Amino acid sequence: MTPPEHPDPVVHDWAPVPLPATDFDPLPHRLLHEEPVARVRLPHGEGHAWLVTRYEDVKQIASDPRLSRALTVGRPITSMTPHTLAPPGGVGRADPPDHTRLRKLIAPTFGRRRMAALRAHTERTADALALRTLGSGPPADLAETFVGPLCATVTAELLGVPAADLDRVQEWRAGVLSHETTAAAGESVKKEIAGYFADLARHRTDHPGDDLISELAAARAAGALSTPELVSMAVMLTLNGLDAVRNIVSTMVYVLLVHPDQTARLRADPARLPRAVDELLRYIPQRGGVGMPRVATADIEVGGVTVREGEAVYVFYPAANRDPAVYTDPDRLDLDRDEAPHLAFGHGAHYCAGAQLARLEAEVMLATLLARFPRLAPAVEPERIVWRTGTVNRGPETLPVTW
Ligand code: HEM
Secondary structure (H helix, E strand, O other): OOOOOOOOOOEEEEOOOOOOOOOOOOOHHHHHHOEEEEEEEEEOOOOOOEEOOOHHHHHHHOOOEEEEEEHHHOOEEEEOOOOOOOOOOOOOOOOOOOOHHHHHHHHHOOHHHHHHHHHHHHHHHHHHHHHHHHHHHHOOHHHHHHHHHHHHHHHHHOOOOHHHHHHHHHHHHHHEOOOOOHHHHHHHHHHHHHHHHHHHHHHHHHHHOOOOHHHHHHHOOOOOOOHHHHHHHHHHHHHHHHHHHHHHHHHHHHHOOOOHHHHHHHHOHHHHHHHHHHHHHHOOOOOOOOOOOOOOOOOOOEEEEEEEEOOOOOOOHHHHOOOOOOOOOOOOOOOOOOOOOOOOOOOOOHHOOHHHHHHHHHHHHHHHHHHHOOOOOOOOHHHHHEEEEOOOOOEEOOOOOEE
């Protein structure tokens, strides 16, 4: 029998699977090695999209201006969640010139100078939380007593979210960032958050403080951005500040605890910490499933495949961070690794706006723990640590430690 002239292309079904610790999602790992530009169908939305996993291909797609985020708005592109996480109007889903304008508005807040100024204050907060934890244990749940509160304090102060509102914001965060939240529930939570930040910005227009929401409120009053843009910016920054850093830094602590030899060397020479943080960022697959797609505005060649105009493309940064063409023995943690820069914060125009902040928080938290807890160890067998499932950002539910 002769094969059909146009056989149906292979489409891989990819649903997020519950994964403990730093276990890598098997499908993208296999595709990285066997089919680096592949068609995938995710649990929600329609049709299929391309998934790009190799380091150089991911960089190419993430920096090509012919791939649009704005064109994803209103399209039922196959996706990991039933509702889109980033609201239209946000930086994540804008193209130039809107994207450039929005990034410029927040650049000073997250720039190197502001971050340097924030370091001493973050160190003091971390030290106070460490002392409080020491006073209350052992054992202690470090995610609850140390990492989570530090992220919440820094985010609340930088953005200007009143500390009294943080619990409410944390509840919304859990609702929005779950793979299990239905489309209707997701939309209703997002409406509530939007209302909250719109009110807060209105208040800050009349009573400005030294914080980002006050700056954005002033920019809106001057006509530099709209209310929906302001709201989605505030939501995105708050959710990232509270959730992404809490999860990845808790996972970093776990990884250090289960690699005692490498951690002992780091403890002996803390100057190596910035490089170690980068290796942890490379090594930890921080996302459950994949993030936001892009839509091709022209036919684009990538990794020997032609992505046609109008097709959706995902890049998977955690896979690029394990590319054997770029990293020696990529699935191994090596805190002394000095190879290509990782892509954990993305690449190109949409490179993470909070990367300096996340790095700063991670460095300060790990340095404080190494200095204050010379005998830090897991309080339970590491296999018994419970990991979040069905969430966008992976991380431990709790991090029980002793000292
Ligand atoms: C370690 C923690 C974090 C990781 C691993 C991380 C990673 C990422 C990644 C992979 C992207 C997407 C790149 C793309 O769309 O191609 C991103 C975008 C973004 N992140 Fe982060 N992030 C972290 C923490 C933060 C923090 C603390 C903030 C701010 C408070 C933040 C704010 C943003 C914003 C605003 C964007 C959208 C940028 C744009 O589309 O132009 N992130 N981040």
